[in-house]
Amino acid sequence: MSKRQLFTLEFPVRCSPTILYGFLSSPAGLQEWFADKVDEWEGVYSFTWGNAAPDKAEFLDSEEDKFVRYRWLHYDKNEYFEFRIEKTEISNQTILVISDFAEKSEIKDQSQLWEYQIKELFHRLGS
Template identity: 70%
Template sequence: MAKKQLYTLEYPVRCSPTILYEFLSTPAGLQEWFADRVDERDNVFSFSWNGSIEKAEVVEEELEKFIRFHWMHAPKDEFFEFRIEKTEITNQTILVIKDFAEKGDIKDQSQLWEYQVKDLFHRLGN
């Protein structure tokens, strides 16, 4: 199997990092836009889509800055991450998503994230 590549997506967001972080790091927040159902136990999140469940462990986080998940079925060095950054000049909030995909799947995966983020922005009132 081909080794997956890390890719990064950036989205400007009109909301406070505190509110955005809630949508990225809590079961209730993630359930609003990322998955049909989200549960968390002992730092392991269970994401459910159309009845299929995927589990991801929180491997690193910093309050209101970023949260990194590792899919339990994926190789150890792969992860997906939500990071909140501020631009220096305009002080605009930027949502940075990092994920892994095979080279030929990056475009499709990016479109999937685009769709998910659009849902997130709708929930945030952006």
């Protein structure tokens, strides 16, 4: 098995960091766009898609309106996926930066999956 590597994607968003943060950090917000069902128990989030068994992720860290970081329980302890909310200096535009890990050969597919998910998020945000 080859080593998974970190990659990042950036998406300009037309909404406030506070609203965006709610969609990235709460089970109700994540259920709006990321998975069909999201539950949280003692810092472990269960994400369910369709009739599949839930995928579980541990909540690692966050800073309100800035970032939230999770770690899939079935991956290496050093790997995570993160949603970071940044503002551009000149235009003050909100940017969502996603960091994730994938095999080098799977980064393109994983990026396309994130792009699909983010389109759903934008639809929910009305952005």
